[in-house]
Amino acid sequence: MNQDKGIVLLVTTSNPQTQLFIDYLHQQLDCPVSVVAPAADWKGRDPARVLVLLDADHIDEATMQQWHVKAAEEAGMTLAAFNLRDEDHAVEVLSAMNLQGVFYRSDPLPLICKGLNTLLEGYLWMSRSLMTRMIQFFRRQQLNSYRPVCGLTHRELEIIAMLGTGASNTEIADQLFVSEHTVKSHLYNIFRKIKVHNRIQAVNWARQNLGAPPPLVGRRRRNEPPAASNGH
Missing domain, CATH: 3.40.50.2300 (Response regulator)
Incomplete structure (x- = not known):
């Protein structure tokens, strides 16, 4: 081997x-x-x-x-x-x-x-046909990035991206250092603005209009201590 x-x-x-x-x-x-x-x-x-x-x-x-x-x-x-x-x-x-x-x-x-x-x-x-379709897909995402997305705020865009990772309301609240009630309020506003009725529809809408969500790397959860420093 x-x-x-x-x-x-x-x-x-x-x-x-x-x-x-x-x-x-x-x-x-x-x-x-x-x-x-x-x-x-x-x-x-x-x-x-x-x-x-x-x-x-x-x-x-x-x-x-x-x-x-x-x-x-x-x-x-x-x-x-x-x-x-x-x-x-x-x-x-x-x-x-x-x-x-x-x-x-x-x-x-x-x-x-x-x-x-x-x-x-x-x-x-x-x-090649799949590559062509994905190039067209990401071109649409690039065009969408240059115009407002249905009036979504920066925080609402963060939350809808987290939905695409399968995060629960509790996990979203922990990542953003807010209450679950605040997350639910944001989700209500997101669903109303993009005209969907549930999380699955919101994730599908986001994939078509925003692209793939970035990995949630580098965030700390609430009450989680910061990473140890090497002294430099």
Whole structure:
């Protein structure tokens, strides 16, 4: 095994079909392949490049966002998703998180291995038509960024971005150092301004008009002590 090439981390539930897939990857890829349960707290290891392959069939959106945050915090980690239904599903996932690779349920195993090797070399793996759709999507987001967004305030934009990470009202309140009642008031105003009725509709609206929410990195929760200083 070529450890210098990096490792492939398959995030999925363990079952006989998964083991067959892992055995195939071990035979075809010149690097280690490991399996991690979706909710496991995986810690980084020595290889400079870690390719995380998220199983869309067995991972919910909140767990995907947790890996999105982890990848933003750890240098050398690349995210890809497999078992996506079709290109529309890929656009939906890509609008919510930063993926370098996309694999569909219909992709044959040799093509998946080719894509994984490409990702391990530091390149993107997705179709030209999907790239075109995402370029158009982000161009729309860029245009929207130059005009007021339905009268939303800066604080309301912060809160709607947090909704996209799956944060609860309590978690939003802790992150922003406000009360849950204040969060509920902001949500009422947000729903009224963008003409939606629930959190799911608000998240879908945000993805179409604001783009993917940034990872919530660097914030402290209420009552959480600041990080220790190294004295410099």
